[in-house]
Amino acid sequence: MEKHIVIVGGGFAGLNLIKTIGDDERFRITLVDRNNYHFFPPLIYQVATAFIEPSNISYPFRKLFSKYSNVSLYMASLERVVPEENRIITDQGTLHYDELVLALGTETNFFGIENVRKNALPMKTIDEALYIRNHILQNLETASRNAQTESVQSLINIVIAGGGPTGVELAGMIAEMAGYIAEKDYPDIAFGHTNLYLVDALPSLLSNMSDTAKKTAYDNLKRLGVNIKLNVSVKDYVEENVILSDGTKIPTKTLIWSSGVVGRTIEGIPETSLGKGHRIIVDSYNLVEGFKNIYALGDICITTTDPEFPKGHPQLAQVAIQQAKLLGKNIKKRFRNEPLKEFRYDDKGSMAIISKYNAVVDLPKFSFNGLLAWLTWLFIHIIPLTSFRNKYRLAAEWFRLFITNNASIRMIMKPRKEN
Ligand SMILES: Cc1cc2nc3c(=O)[nH]c(=O)nc-3n(C[C@H](O)[C@H](O)[C@H](O)COP(=O)(O)OP(=O)(O)OC[C@H]3O[C@@H](n4cnc5c(N)ncnc54)[C@H](O)[C@@H]3O)c2cc1C
Structure with missing residues (x-):
C-alpha cells in the first residue's frame, strides 16, 4: 500500500523534500500551498525595487512536478491540523494523510505594534x-x-x-x-x-x-x-x-x-510543541514533539539537538534544504528498516550584497568583501534558482542592468479591484 505524504508549503524545504522522494512510487505525495508557484525569497527585494520581474525568481509547481507521476498540487491554505484523525483542514477542503510535513515558513513579526x-x-x-x-x-x-x-x-x-x-x-x-x-x-x-x-x-x-x-x-x-x-x-x-x-x-x-519573523500559527499544534519565536519543536529527525507522524522542516521548526547550534538553527535557506534532503532520505530508510541519520547543519556561511560591485561574504573560516564577494554573491544566487530558464534569464537581465544602470520595468501595474 502506498503511503500518502502531505507536505504543506512548497518553499525551499517542501520542494527539496519532493525532489528527494518524488521518484519513489511507494509514496503518493500531495503538496498543499496557497500559491501555484515556488519562489526565491533572497531576491525578492529586487522585485520590490523594480529591478527584476517576479517571473525571474518564481516557477509553477505543476511544471516542476511534471516528471513525477506520484506528486500532485492542492492549491489551498492550511487552516487546521486534526492529528487524532490524521487529516488537515484547508480553506478549500479536507485532506487525509499517513504522514504530514509542515513546511510553511514564517510570517512577519510586528512585535505587537x-x-x-x-x-x-x-x-x-x-x-x-x-x-x-x-x-x-x-x-x-x-x-x-x-x-x-x-x-x-x-x-x-x-x-x-x-x-x-x-x-x-x-x-x-x-x-x-x-x-x-x-x-x-x-x-x-x-x-x-x-x-x-x-x-x-x-x-x-x-x-x-x-x-x-x-x-x-x-x-x-x-x-x-x-x-x-x-x-x-x-x-x-x-x-x-x-x-x-x-x-x-x-x-x-x-x-x-x-x-523579524515568527513561526506561522497552526491550529491543532498544541502550545506545548512550540518553542522560541513560535517555532515548532522537533527532534533530530525533524519529528514534531509529541507526534509520531507529523514532521516540521525549515524556518517553522526549531531543534536544540544539534551540538553546534544549541539555541536552534538560523532561519536560512541552507538549513531548510539540508533538513528536507535528510528527511527524504530518512523516510526511505525507514521503509527499508535501516538506521536513520540525525540532522547536523553544515554551515556554509552567509553573505549580503551592499551595492554595485560590493558584497560581504562570511565563510566558516574567513571573510571577504568587494568585487570578488560581489561576484560570489551573484553566482551563489543564480545557482539555486529553480529551472534553467530562470537562471539564464536572470543572468542575462543582471548583465544588461549592470551595464546600463537602467531597469525598464518601473510600470505601476495593479490587479483589477475585486468587486
Ligand atoms: C526577503 C527575504 C530574504 C531572504 N534572504 C535570504 C538569503 O539571502 N539567504 C538565506 O539563506 N536565506 C534568506 N532568507 C530566508 C529564507 O528565505 C528562508 O530561510 C527559507 O525560505 C525557509 O524555507 P521554508 O521552506 O522553511 O519556508 P518558505 O521558503 O518561506 O516557504 C513556505 C511556503 O509555505 C507556503 N505557505 C505559507 N503559509 C501557508 C498556508 N497557510 N497554507 C499553505 N501554504 C502556505 C508559502 O506559500 C511558501 O511556499 C530570506 C527571506 C526573506 C523573506
Whole structure:
C-alpha cells in the first residue's frame, strides 16, 4: 500500500523534500500551498525595487512536478491540523494523510505594534514585493505632480526597519536606483540626501555577521547617502510619521518592515510543541514533539539537538534544504528498516550584497568583501534558482542592468479591484 505524504508549503524545504522522494512510487505525495508557484525569497527585494520581474525568481509547481507521476498540487491554505484523525483542514477542503510535513515558513513579526501591523509594508512574498514596487512608484508620481505646490517629504522619504541582510540589501538597491533612475525620471522633485533611512535597534548592521561585514555595510551605505540609525527602534507609526525610540519623527508614507519573523500559527499544534519565536519543536529527525507522524522542516521548526547550534538553527535557506534532503532520505530508510541519520547543519556561511560591485561574504573560516564577494554573491544566487530558464534569464537581465544602470520595468501595474 502506498503511503500518502502531505507536505504543506512548497518553499525551499517542501520542494527539496519532493525532489528527494518524488521518484519513489511507494509514496503518493500531495503538496498543499496557497500559491501555484515556488519562489526565491533572497531576491525578492529586487522585485520590490523594480529591478527584476517576479517571473525571474518564481516557477509553477505543476511544471516542476511534471516528471513525477506520484506528486500532485492542492492549491489551498492550511487552516487546521486534526492529528487524532490524521487529516488537515484547508480553506478549500479536507485532506487525509499517513504522514504530514509542515513546511510553511514564517510570517512577519510586528512585535505587537498595531499601527505598524496595519500600515507598514512587509516584504516576504512576491505579492508584497509587487505592492511595495507599485507603492513607491505611485508616490513618486504624486510627488512629481505636487512638487511645486506642497511638501512632498512624506512621499519621497522611505524608512526601512531592520538592518539584517534584507534591510541592508534593500537600502543599497534603493539608494543606487535613486541616483541612477529616480533623479533622472523625476527632475521636478527635489530629492535630499536624507530621504532613505535604515533603522535598527542593535548597535550594528548585519549583527549576525563578521565585524568586517558590519563595517563594510555601514561605510558603503553611508557613502550612498543612507541615513543609518542604530540603537533605536520603531516605536509607532502614526499619521504617516514613523516615531523612533529616541523621539525622532520621520514623515513617510513608506515604512518597509524587515525587522523579524515568527513561526506561522497552526491550529491543532498544541502550545506545548512550540518553542522560541513560535517555532515548532522537533527532534533530530525533524519529528514534531509529541507526534509520531507529523514532521516540521525549515524556518517553522526549531531543534536544540544539534551540538553546534544549541539555541536552534538560523532561519536560512541552507538549513531548510539540508533538513528536507535528510528527511527524504530518512523516510526511505525507514521503509527499508535501516538506521536513520540525525540532522547536523553544515554551515556554509552567509553573505549580503551592499551595492554595485560590493558584497560581504562570511565563510566558516574567513571573510571577504568587494568585487570578488560581489561576484560570489551573484553566482551563489543564480545557482539555486529553480529551472534553467530562470537562471539564464536572470543572468542575462543582471548583465544588461549592470551595464546600463537602467531597469525598464518601473510600470505601476495593479490587479483589477475585486468587486
Ligand atoms: C526577503 C527575504 C530574504 C531572504 N534572504 C535570504 C538569503 O539571502 N539567504 C538565506 O539563506 N536565506 C534568506 N532568507 C530566508 C529564507 O528565505 C528562508 O530561510 C527559507 O525560505 C525557509 O524555507 P521554508 O521552506 O522553511 O519556508 P518558505 O521558503 O518561506 O516557504 C513556505 C511556503 O509555505 C507556503 N505557505 C505559507 N503559509 C501557508 C498556508 N497557510 N497554507 C499553505 N501554504 C502556505 C508559502 O506559500 C511558501 O511556499 C530570506 C527571506 C526573506 C523573506
